[in-house]
Amino acid sequence: MKVLHTADWHIGQLFHEYDRTYEHHQFLDWLLETLISEQIDVLLISGDVFDLSNPSASSVKMFYSFLNNAVKGNLNLQIVITAGNHDSAARLESPKPLLESSNIHIIGLVEKKEDGSIDYAKLIIPLKDKDGTTKAWCLAVPFLRMGDYPVIAEAGNSYSAGVAAFYAEAYNSTCANKQANQPIICMGHLHAQQTDMTDVDQSVERAIMGGVECIGAMAFHENIRYVALGHIHKAQRIGGKDHIRYCGSPLPMSFSELNYKHQVIVFDLEEQGISNLKAIEVPISVPLKRVPSVHSTLTxxxxxLQQLPAAGSDLQSAPYLEVRVLLDGPEPGLRHKIETALSGKNVRLAKIDVKYPVAADAGNTTATVSEDNLRELQPQDVFAKVYQAKYNNAVPAELLQLFNQATQEVAQTVAE
Structure with a gap:
C-alpha cells in the first residue's frame, strides 16, 4: 500500500494578520493532484487540521470540500485524521459517522469503557485494499491530554511514562486483532525528544513544565513500521530512525523558514517494513521576503525598499515582507516611513524587525543594587540606565528634558 503523511495544516491561520485562505486552497489543490499522480492508497493527517478550536465556517467548508474531492478523485483512498492540540477533538469528530462510509476515519477523542479503562479498539483502523481485504492496521492516536493516558504514579516523569504505556497497550491491542502478515503503523501528535524546532514551535508549540512532555523514540514498539507524527513544524527524523518522522507543516509559519523546503512524506508499506520513502516538496504559493538581508540603517x-518591483494585479500572491532595520535609538515614525517607501510595491509588509547596537560587554556582568542604594536612585537615573541598556547610547537631551517634565508633573499630582 502507498501512504502519504502530512500534518499541521492550521487552516484558518493568520500570518502576521494576513488571511491565508488563498495559500491553503493552493496547497489542498496540489495535494489532490499528488494523491492521484502518486497513486496513494492511504492519506494520514496527523493533527492540527485547524489553527483554532473554533474554526470559521469558511475554514470548515474548505476542509470538508477537500475530503469530498479527495475520495471522488480516488474511490479506493482511505483517509485517517487525528486531532491535534489546536483542534477541538469533539468538533472534529462530529461528522464521523457520515464520513466513515467514505473510508474517512477521524479520531479526536480517547474514549473510555464503562469500567473507566481506555477503549483502544476505537483507535485501531484497518487499512484495506480495493477489494476490501485488510492489508495493514493504523493505530490512530490524537493529541493526548491529561486523563487520556494511564497514570504511572511511581514514574519520575508521569507524562512520558503514561504516554509510553498508552502506546504499548494500544500496540498490544492492535496485535490481538491482526494477522501475522499484516503490518502496523501509528500516528501521534506530540513533542518528541531532541527535536529541531522553529521559532514558532518554541513559542506556540513549546513543551510545558521544562520539557517533561517530550517523548522518546523508545515509546514506539520496534515492530511498528512507520510512526507519522505531527505537532513540530519542521520535517525531521526522530532518534535517527527513518520510520519515525515529523513531516512538518505545508505552509511557512515564520520568516525563519525563508529557505526551508516544506514537504509531505510518501512511502510504500510492506509486510516487513517500508520502502521507497521520499519527501515531496510542497510548492510555495506566497513566498517570504527579507529586505535587506541583514539589519541596516534606516536610510x-x-x-x-524603493528598488522593489511595482505591484501587479495578483495581490493575493504578493510576497510577505520582513523589513530589517538597525537603529541607534527610538524611531517613532518608523512604520510610516517604511509604509511610504513600500507604496505601490509588490509586497505585503508583515513584520518590522528592529535591532540596536549591542554594547561590547553586554551580558557579561550583572549589576546589583542594595536596598539603601535603590532608595537613593532618582527616576532619571533609572531611565538613563534602561535607555543605555536598550539602545547602547546616552539619552538625548531633548528626551531627558521631556522625561524630567513628566516626573515633575507626576510628583506634583501625588503631592496634591
Missing amino acids: EVINA
Whole structure:
C-alpha cells in the first residue's frame, strides 16, 4: 500500500494578520493532484487540521470540500485524521459517522469503557485494499491530554511514562486483532525528544513544565513500521530512525523558514517494513521576503525598499515582507516611513524587525543594587540606565528634558 503523511495544516491561520485562505486552497489543490499522480492508497493527517478550536465556517467548508474531492478523485483512498492540540477533538469528530462510509476515519477523542479503562479498539483502523481485504492496521492516536493516558504514579516523569504505556497497550491491542502478515503503523501528535524546532514551535508549540512532555523514540514498539507524527513544524527524523518522522507543516509559519523546503512524506508499506520513502516538496504559493538581508540603517533600508518591483494585479500572491532595520535609538515614525517607501510595491509588509547596537560587554556582568542604594536612585537615573541598556547610547537631551517634565508633573499630582 502507498501512504502519504502530512500534518499541521492550521487552516484558518493568520500570518502576521494576513488571511491565508488563498495559500491553503493552493496547497489542498496540489495535494489532490499528488494523491492521484502518486497513486496513494492511504492519506494520514496527523493533527492540527485547524489553527483554532473554533474554526470559521469558511475554514470548515474548505476542509470538508477537500475530503469530498479527495475520495471522488480516488474511490479506493482511505483517509485517517487525528486531532491535534489546536483542534477541538469533539468538533472534529462530529461528522464521523457520515464520513466513515467514505473510508474517512477521524479520531479526536480517547474514549473510555464503562469500567473507566481506555477503549483502544476505537483507535485501531484497518487499512484495506480495493477489494476490501485488510492489508495493514493504523493505530490512530490524537493529541493526548491529561486523563487520556494511564497514570504511572511511581514514574519520575508521569507524562512520558503514561504516554509510553498508552502506546504499548494500544500496540498490544492492535496485535490481538491482526494477522501475522499484516503490518502496523501509528500516528501521534506530540513533542518528541531532541527535536529541531522553529521559532514558532518554541513559542506556540513549546513543551510545558521544562520539557517533561517530550517523548522518546523508545515509546514506539520496534515492530511498528512507520510512526507519522505531527505537532513540530519542521520535517525531521526522530532518534535517527527513518520510520519515525515529523513531516512538518505545508505552509511557512515564520520568516525563519525563508529557505526551508516544506514537504509531505510518501512511502510504500510492506509486510516487513517500508520502502521507497521520499519527501515531496510542497510548492510555495506566497513566498517570504527579507529586505535587506541583514539589519541596516534606516536610510539604507528605505533605498532598498524603493528598488522593489511595482505591484501587479495578483495581490493575493504578493510576497510577505520582513523589513530589517538597525537603529541607534527610538524611531517613532518608523512604520510610516517604511509604509511610504513600500507604496505601490509588490509586497505585503508583515513584520518590522528592529535591532540596536549591542554594547561590547553586554551580558557579561550583572549589576546589583542594595536596598539603601535603590532608595537613593532618582527616576532619571533609572531611565538613563534602561535607555543605555536598550539602545547602547546616552539619552538625548531633548528626551531627558521631556522625561524630567513628566516626573515633575507626576510628583506634583501625588503631592496634591
